[in-house]
Amino acid sequence: MEGVESLLPKKYGYVVLALVFYCFLNFWMAFQVGIARRKYKVYFPVLYASASENKDAKVFNCIQRGHQNSLELMPIFFIVLVLGGLQHPIVSASFGLIYIVGRYFYFTGYATGDPRNRLKLGKISFLAMAGLIVCTISLGINLLRVC
Numbered sequence: 001m002e003g004v005e006s007l008l009p010k011k012y013g014y015v016v017l018a019l020v021f022y023c024f025l026n027f028w029m030a031f032q033v034g035i036a037r038r039k040y041k042v043y044f045p046v047l048y049a050s051a052s053e054n055k056d057a058k059v060f061n062c063i064q065r066g067h068q069n070s071l072e073l074m075p076i077f078f079i080v081l082v083l084g085g086l087q088h089p090i091v092s093a094s095f096g097l098i099y100i101v102g103r104y105f106y107f108t109g110y111a112t113g114d115p116r117n118r119l120k121l122g123k124i125s126f127l128a129m130a131g132l133i134v135c136t137i138s139l140g141i142n143l144l145r146v147c
Helices: 013-040 057-087 089-110 115-119 124-146
Strands: none
Touching: 013 057, 013 089, 057 089, 057 115, 057 124, 089 115, 089 124
């Protein structure tokens, strides 16, 4: 009996590893939000700090928002990485790693308390996402040609 690896392209393991690396980044960002919650005294169930009640609200909210934005884009990233990787595993995994590095810089830039800092190096994540979308479009076109 053949395993799942016979259904997937060679080198697809790189795509899987890119997904796992993003999971580690997400856990790290969540941990940073937890540290900020204790430091700036923003306790659950409050999602964002109120400037009228907390002098450090802007810094905490930037940390929280950096993680929240990454969570909002995570499903899109996962879908285009997994699908694009079926046609272009090495290219997609490479774009995936660039995206992950970009999200790290996006988060750390945002966490400074100045939202403009998120885009200094973080903007590379958007370029990587565009590359992943192109890989996924390529898969779709190729599937239509086969049918």
